[in-house]
Amino acid sequence: KATNVYHVLFADAAYEAGCDVYMVDGYQLSHYRKRVNK
16 A cells, blocks of 8 residues: 555565565556456
């Protein structure tokens, strides 16, 4: 969940630690989920 700029710090740290990082827009994801689950 994106909260101000803190998600960027977390994402950078996770990426540097070797984790796969995905930035997802919650609003778009919500609408996509509603369309797919019809």
